[in-house]
Amino acid sequence: MKIICEKNELHKKVDIVTRAVAVKSPVYLLEGIYLKAEKAGLTLYGSDGTLYIRCRAAADVIEEGEIVLPARLFDEILSKFEDCELVLNTEGNNLTMQCGRSVTTLCFMDPAEYPAFPLYDGFKTAKAVSNQIVSMIDQTVFAASLSEDKPILTGILIEMEKETLNFVALDGYRLAMRKEVIQETAEKSEAVVPSRPMREVARILPADETVKLYCGSGLFVFVCADIEIAARVLQGEYIKYRNILPTEYSTRVIVNKKSIQDSIERASILAKQSKANLVNFKIEENVLTVTSDSEIGKAKEEVEINLLGKTLDISFNSRYMLDALKEIYDEEIVMDLNTSISPCAIRPVQGDGFLYLVLPVKTSNSYGA
Amino acid sequence: MKIICEKNELHKKVDIVTRAVAVKSPVYLLEGIYLKAEKAGLTLYGSDGTLYIRCRAAADVIEEGEIVLPARLFDEILSKFEDCELVLNTEGNNLTMQCGRSVTTLCFMDPAEYPAFPLYDGFKTAKAVSNQIVSMIDQTVFAASLSEDKPILTGILIEMEKETLNFVALDGYRLAMRKEVIQETAEKSEAVVPSRPMREVARILPADETVKLYCGSGLFVFVCADIEIAARVLQGEYIKYRNILPTEYSTRVIVNKKSIQDSIERASILAKQSKANLVNFKIEENVLTVTSDSEIGKAKEEVEINLLGKTLDISFNSRYMLDALKEIYDEEIVMDLNTSISPCAIRPVQGDGFLYLVLPVKTSNSYGA
Known part of the structure; x- marks a missing residue:
């Protein structure tokens, strides 16, 4: 095998294919990526036996051939080479990579046992x-x-x-x-x-x-x-x-996403000091009060809201709330609730592309009122 | 204790003082920072018993007092508060922090047993x-x-x-x-x-x-x-x-810092595959050849140099070379050597502010020539 290619182009593709490759495998071959040079061009494969990635890289193929190289080592070597025209050439069991006055030689493996990329005709x-x-x-x-x-x-x-x-x-x-x-x-x-x-x-x-x-x-x-x-x-x-998707609500909260996210984040600093990681929402006309409590201290946050329907007291694991809020990019969100033991549905005000449901946590507090 | 301060100013100082505080200590007090509010101003202390940091923060002290707060929790709470005027107020065993509509309350500890900042008069x-x-x-x-x-x-x-x-x-x-x-x-x-x-x-x-x-x-x-x-x-x-500082040399190499650093970095990818982490330098007229060798492959790099004195073959642990080169910001460096078993002195071409000595590694190769 002999090919000439741009170092940056090859490195970009090796980066992609390496994502499928096992970091550590009892089968050393599975820590490798498979390079196949044909007259038609260069193809790279990576796989750990459950995930398979294949892609093409621009290259001048002087001589056809196929080899498997240790993926992370190959990737690291490419990352350190200067941007250059790279000549890859096999000699015996070694691949020689020449980039200006830098020459690196790597032992390669035989691709015969490498997992084949699965067929998907007729899917x-x-x-x-x-x-x-x-x-x-x-x-x-x-x-x-x-x-x-x-x-x-x-x-x-x-x-x-x-x-x-x-x-x-x-x-x-x-x-x-x-x-x-x-x-x-x-x-x-x-x-x-x-x-x-x-x-x-x-x-x-x-x-x-x-x-x-x-x-x-x-x-x-x-x-x-x-x-x-x-x-x-x-x-x-x-x-x-x-x-399990709720179809009705008795309490609807419309709130600025950032305001409620920031408030829950602050309250969660103390919430996560105890195992349950609880934040309580007291939903009232115009204001939602977020509280958290732990042995070492407590937090109280007031957030302006628009309330449609009934007031409600309800508690959540703060992480489950924050996970969703981090992934909503809209300015305003809607939270639809029913009782303090039924799921809360969160969605952006605009569109129906995203829906998130979270189950509340039953606390002695939340049934006190 | 009651103080009013800018959140950002206090946070910056808490960040500094927290660096002295133990992350985890059997004595919970030593995970804390000490705040002392006096009419003259606010002072913060942190210590783990070997390192002590003290600094002042701008604050309006309404009521004097001194408390110890869990350092990392306090730091995290401040990091999440909006930039605001912050009111800190003790009530019983609790410190209440109010920032707009956010109120956080933290249990504080008694500073009586906190390590005193050492005196240094007459030093x-x-x-x-x-x-x-x-x-x-x-x-x-x-x-x-x-x-x-x-x-x-x-x-x-x-x-x-x-x-x-x-x-x-x-x-x-x-x-x-x-x-x-x-x-x-x-x-x-x-x-x-x-x-x-x-x-x-x-x-x-x-x-x-x-x-x-x-x-x-x-x-x-x-x-x-x-x-x-x-x-x-x-x-x-x-x-x-x-x-042990050498006073003479028989081989002097003047070389571009980045060229030799990049070459050693590339060679070290394969060098570090074996335990000794060796790179060999073959120093000749105009060119220094860096090589490394491992079971899986080898690297060869040519670097242009200016040689004064004798040619030399010598090997180093690549990490010891790279550690020093990373910390030299000059364009050119001088390497002074004598034999393949005596230390190499590295310094910038300009000035005598930095000197680095590294011992070579004796290899069978390096005595072959």
């Missing part, structure tokens, strides 16, 4: 814009479960139907749902994709590009520009979440 | 500019020993004499020395100050201010603007380092 498809996908991931993935008790809840449910794409994550305490109208969908389908590949997709997708989605037997694939990302999906049935 | 003194002190610390502290085998080597030796201030750190493999001509020195004196307080001093000192140094019984004190920092010094005799 059901949809088309969206990369920015949509990234915001849909960011606004849901934090609500996926971190516990392996119910493995299916560690993923994001992706539903495709007509022109709608829907992402859902829930962990038993809260639910995040994000909906977008997209360019086109072939057929109704759904899959639950683990959080790790979804986070990588959000990091990798270039801005303002069309992303094609492929859903099929045990696999979900994102294709964008010259990058393909395939993830094994989680097996099992997802919770019928539509049954 | 020997010197005067320097804060920027001098900061660069002297940055350019030496990295060479102090991390091992407790010889505790005295974990500190920085500070020598004051006439108009010269000298900082030295060494760990048995390398030595860093930094000299400055300063404003004034009272009398000859020296002390070895542990690395941790020295690093804090470098972080805390405001730019372009006069720093007064006080050296005396078991203590070294830095005073700058409204901040006092006192550190317990290390006991024992420091190594007679002047005896």
